[in-house]
Amino acid sequence: MNNEKITKRDEDFAKWYTDVIKVADLVDYSSVKGSMIIRPYGYAIWENMVDALDKEFKRTGHTNVQMPMFIPESLLQVEKDHVEGFAPEVAWVTHGGNTPLEERMCVRPTSETLFCDHFKKIVKSYRDLPLLYNQWCTIVRWEKTTRPFLRSREILWQEGHTLHATEKEAKEETLQMLRIYENFQRDYLAMPVLVGKKTDKEKFAGAEETYTIEAMMYDGVALQNGTSHYFGQGFAKAFDIKFLSKENKLETPYQTSWGCTTRMIGGLIMTHSDDAGLVLPPKIAPIKVDIIPIRNTDEVVSTIKEIEEKLKENGISYTIDDSDKSPGYRFAEAEVKGYPLRMEVGPRDLESGEVTLVRRDTIEKIKVKVENVLSTIQNLLEEIQENLYNRALMRRDSMIYTINTYDELKAMSEKAGGFAFVNWCGDVSCEEKIKDDLSLKSRCIPFIGAEPDGNCICCGKTATTKIYFGKQY
Amino acid sequence: MNNEKITKRDEDFAKWYTDVIKVADLVDYSSVKGSMIIRPYGYAIWENMVDALDKEFKRTGHTNVQMPMFIPESLLQVEKDHVEGFAPEVAWVTHGGNTPLEERMCVRPTSETLFCDHFKKIVKSYRDLPLLYNQWCTIVRWEKTTRPFLRSREILWQEGHTLHATEKEAKEETLQMLRIYENFQRDYLAMPVLVGKKTDKEKFAGAEETYTIEAMMYDGVALQNGTSHYFGQGFAKAFDIKFLSKENKLETPYQTSWGCTTRMIGGLIMTHSDDAGLVLPPKIAPIKVDIIPIRNTDEVVSTIKEIEEKLKENGISYTIDDSDKSPGYRFAEAEVKGYPLRMEVGPRDLESGEVTLVRRDTIEKIKVKVENVLSTIQNLLEEIQENLYNRALMRRDSMIYTINTYDELKAMSEKAGGFAFVNWCGDVSCEEKIKDDLSLKSRCIPFIGAEPDGNCICCGKTATTKIYFGKQY
Numbered sequence: 028m029n030n031e032k033i034t035k036r037d038e039d040f041a042k043w044y045t046d047v048i049k050v051a052d053l054v055d056y057s058s059v060k061g062s063m064i065i066r067p068y069g070y071a072i073w074e075n076m077v078d079a080l081d082k083e084f085k086r087t088g089h090t091n092v093q094m095p096m097f098i099p100e101s102l103l104q105v106e107k108d109h110v111e112g113f114a115p116e117v118a119w120v121t122h123g124g125n126t127p128l129e130e131r132m133c134v135r136p137t138s139e140t141l142f143c144d145h146f147k148k149i150v151k152s153y154r155d156l157p158l159l160y161n162q163w164c165t166i167v168r169w170e171k172t173t174r175p176f177l178r179s180r181e182i183l184w185q186e187g188h189t190l191h192a193t194e195k196e197a198k199e200e201t202l203q204m205l206r207i208y209e210n211f212q213r214d215y216l217a218m219p220v221l222v223g224k225k226t227d228k229e230k231f232a233g234a235e236e237t238y239t240i241e242a243m244m245y246d247g248v249a250l251q252n253g254t255s256h257y258f259g260q261g262f263a264k265a266f267d268i269k270f271l272s273k274e275n276k277l278e279t280p281y282q283t284s285w286g287c288t289t290r291m292i293g294g295l296i297m298t299h300s301d302d303a304g305l306v307l308p309p310k311i312a313p314i315k316v317d318i319i320p321i322r323n324t325d326e327v328v329s330t331i332k333e334i335e336e337k338l339k340e341n342g343i344s345y346t347i348d349d350s351d352k353s354p355g356y357r358f359a360e361a362e363v364k365g366y367p368l369r370m371e372v373g374p375r376d377l378e379s380g381e382v383t384l385v386r387r388d389t390i391e392k393i394k395v396k397v398e399n400v401l402s403t404i405q406n407l408l409e410e411i412q413e414n415l416y417n418r419a420l421m422r423r424d425s426m427i428y429t430i431n432t433y434d435e436l437k438a439m440s441e442k443a444g445g446f447a448f449v450n451w452c453g454d455v456s457c458e459e460k461i462k463d464d465l466s467l468k469s470r471c472i473p474f475i476g477a478e479p480d481g482n483c484i485c486c487g488k489t490a491t492t493k494i495y496f497g498k499q500y
Numbered sequence: 501m502n503n504e505k506i507t508k509r510d511e512d513f514a515k516w517y518t519d520v521i522k523v524a525d526l527v528d529y530s531s532v533k534g535s536m537i538i539r540p541y542g543y544a545i546w547e548n549m550v551d552a553l554d555k556e557f558k559r560t561g562h563t564n565v566q567m568p569m570f571i572p573e574s575l576l577q578v579e580k581d582h583v584e585g586f587a588p589e590v591a592w593v594t595h596g597g598n599t600p601l602e603e604r605m606c607v608r609p610t611s612e613t614l615f616c617d618h619f620k621k622i623v624k625s626y627r628d629l630p631l632l633y634n635q636w637c638t639i640v641r642w643e644k645t646t647r648p649f650l651r652s653r654e655i656l657w658q659e660g661h662t663l664h665a666t667e668k669e670a671k672e673e674t675l676q677m678l679r680i681y682e683n684f685q686r687d688y689l690a691m692p693v694l695v696g697k698k699t700d701k702e703k704f705a706g707a708e709e710t711y712t713i714e715a716m717m718y719d720g721v722a723l724q725n726g727t728s729h730y731f732g733q734g735f736a737k738a739f740d741i742k743f744l745s746k747e748n749k750l751e752t753p754y755q756t757s758w759g760c761t762t763r764m765i766g767g768l769i770m771t772h773s774d775d776a777g778l779v780l781p782p783k784i785a786p787i788k789v790d791i792i793p794i795r796n797t798d799e800v801v802s803t804i805k806e807i808e809e810k811l812k813e814n815g816i817s818y819t820i821d822d823s824d825k826s827p828g829y830r831f832a833e834a835e836v837k838g839y840p841l842r843m844e845v846g847p848r849d850l851e852s853g854e855v856t857l858v859r860r861d862t863i864e865k866i867k868v869k870v871e872n873v874l875s876t877i878q879n880l881l882e883e884i885q886e887n888l889y890n891r892a893l894m895r896r897d898s899m900i901y902t903i904n905t906y907d908e909l910k911a912m913s914e915k916a917g918g919f920a921f922v923n924w925c926g927d928v929s930c931e932e933k934i935k936d937d938l939s940l941k942s943r944c945i946p947f948i949g950a951e952p953d954g955n956c957i958c959c960g961k962t963a964t965t966k967i968y969f970g971k972q973y
Contacts, residue, residue: 046889058575058617059605062568067633070564091543096607096638102531115597118570120607122592132532134569134607160540165569165638167597181569228695284631307799327729
């Protein structure tokens with residue numbers, strides 16, 4: 028059975044992760060080193076993510092556009108910090124057919140330069156602002172080591188790019204989009220995230236401020252799962268973007284960008300799944316109910332038909348596994364795929380007018396009268412969604428440690444994982460020492476509760492803030 | 501006014517086309533030669549196309565996947581005809597960061613080789629078939645001359661790739677998808693298309709049979725607007741894809757692929773638009789009604805509010821142009837953008853409880869009582885959709901010529917455009933002569949009415965079929 032191919036999560040987390048993905052048919056490796064194939068079931072999860080986020084982007088006034096996939100080298104170089112950050116990890120196109128290009132181009136690792144180049148042409152007056160754009164596309168970053176969904180040479184993502192007349196408005200946009208990511212991950216992915224600001228060292232190449240949502244995986248390791256950047260006027264000045272204000276003065280606009288990727292699928296898996304396979308929160312699961320006839324008697328078949336109608340009418344996605352495999356095999360398969368509910372329909376249960384529902388999150392079995400199936404399913408899907416979030420939240424919170432001495436921090440870093448919440452002087456040299464010595468990277472400075480209550484955990488000088496540190500994917 | 505920037509269609513069709521696109525804000529040129537930027541209004545049209553087609557693909561059992569963007573050179577070379585067809589026009593990636601690649605890779609010009617490489621790994625038994633996959637993505641073809649939507653280095657498209665146990669099933673799939681394209685273009689884009697088979701010379705590199713839908717633009721020039729290929733076992737054999745049949749024998753499956761692209765937006769424009777700008781069929785238009793208050797009196801504002809509610813409730817998209825520009829300017833802008841209906845709401849009309857609707861297709865003005873606005877809009881949108889189709893069909897049919905002599909064919913080729921329906925011996929040398937001498941390329945052999953009724957228009961030998969010829973984009 029497929030679930031026997033899954034390494035135990037507590038034995039080897041990395042191997043467990045790739046086993047779960049492989050056995051659930053989410054991805055396949057390809058002949059293209061570092062690039063994965065997203066298979067139908069994995070892509071259906073991504074489609075659900077895209078649908079939910081795209082609706083939110085549109086609700087808040089954003090429209091989608093499509094920029095070129097290539098960036099000429101000279102264009103990438105316009106903003107100094109940006110090119111330094113990205114040039115070492117791009118794929119270079121040097122030939123079109125048999126002809127060498129006059130200027131080589133990279134496949135976009137992100138599209139700030141392309142958007143700025145476009146903005147410069149189309150923005151003339153305050154009437155053109157704000158520009159609220161988003162793009163769904165594939166980007167390329169030439170990673171040396173890769174892992175499905177988490178670190179890949181090709182990444183499916185969205186990148187928002189906006190331009191505003193005032194600093195205030197641009198900053199509000201930056202935080203609005205961060206909140207949209209936070210809410211999406213909580214409400215759809217059942218993932219609690221820490222929300223806050225990145226340090227200068229960890230911010231995006233070219234940004235004035237980078238905000239992040241940081242999730243904690245089951246093993247206590249952080250996953251940066253979405254970022255929102257405030258650019259100030261840096262890019263706009265480098266690209267000479269100007270607009271005529273209401274007062275008829277030439278001014279420089281303020282800019283943001285924000286993005287999240289297929290990496291969220293990796294986060295979903297490493298938050299909820301278990302030794303039996305995938306566990307998907309109902310709101311993002313492509314299939315909510317897996318119906319398994321124990322034997323194909325007339326009554327079983329007609330009951331399933333009746334239930335199907337109800338599910339269809341109520342927009343609850345389902346599948347029927349009536350293959351000739353044994354019930355046990357099919358139960359295991361349902362667990363591997365992470366269907367939130369499986370429904371066993373058998374002659375014995377039907378004698379008392381019942382079917383059996385099994386929750387994927389708790390493996391609890393619930394006998395239910397056929398006439399109550401729909402409402403029970405609706406309630407259970409909500410309960411599962413809530414339970415997954417609460418379970419992840421409790422685990423996450425149990426692995427956040429308030430730490431006051433460097434020795435304690437060192438001891439923590441040698442253990443399994445988790446986040447350390449510490450006082451910090453704000454100096455990059457302390458941040459780097461903690462990273463180099465203990466492999467802990469700064470996660471974020473939270474919006475609330477960051478007032479220091481002691482001295483810097485590293486140098487002992489006066490702390491300016493509290494901050495989270497942790498290992499990261 | 502923006503419509504004054506549009507060259508007259510009958511003066512210079514090519515310039516008219518690019519003017520319409522530019523003035524309606526569909527695309528912008530970029531610093532990346534040969535690549536265009538699809539702006540919000542253009543991308544919204546594409547999103548509507550994607551939505552409608554994706555629903556049809558899913559209804560017929562297809563699922564979406566995502567393959568790598570790159571193809572290693574050795575993989576592209578596996579199928580001989582295929583590499584010959586595509587290698588001269590691909591973009592080559594030679595470096596990742598600062599490191600030269602061991603093997604260069606092209607950006608996919610199409611993904612047959614990637615799908616085959618994957619199929620080989622995942623197909624084992626007849627139980628795995630049919631595989632019905634589709635991919636929405638960007639492809640790259642290194643075109644020398646480009647034109648927005650029609651011929652671009654980067655193309656947004658979908659490519660379906662399917663694998664079947666039998667020849668019969670694969671052939672049915674090929675034709676089913678062609679019909680889906682045909683119906684979509686008729687029902688949504690209001691574009692009549694000729695449906696048929698490509699000649700051997702014009703078929704896809706590696707296909708056994710290529711089917712096409714051929715639209716005729718306003719200027720009589722053909723646009724190949726979607727193709728569906730039957731591959732037989734060619735790719736499967738080259739890639740050594742095998743499956744165990746029900747009878748436990750190792751067999752080679754049969755394959756199809758099919759695709760359509762953003763080029764359809766170009767087709768839409770060159771079929772329906774006019775000297776005043778874009779004309780969009782209601783079923784694909786991102787905005788159906790443009791509401792223009794003539795003056796912002798209380799009654800105008802409250803009437804618009806009332807109408808808005810009705811439109812919202814009934815899912816009819818609209819925009820309100822209450823800018824400080826003159827009514828005339830805003831009317832022209834509505835025409836430039838091709839909104840199917842514009843609604844003028846002014847104090848004078850309201851005295852008799854009316855508003856004015858103006859059809860974009862006929863510029864006809866219709867006074868309508870406020871209480872009848874919704875039903876009138878619904879009826880008019882249907883009428884416009886139908887009228888655009890019928891108008892295009894009549895024009896198309898009036899430019900299809902049944903031609904019996906080479907002299908007549910020559911005379912036609914020197915005129916404006918149109919399709920010639922001629923007898924053909926089936927020999928590629930005649931097809932090439934017509935192309936080289938007269939710049940007419942074979943379009944397709946229709947499914948119905950292709951029985952020859954004379955001798956080959958070129959060599960005079962016995963004809964084996966009738967076939968369409970025409971100039972093409």
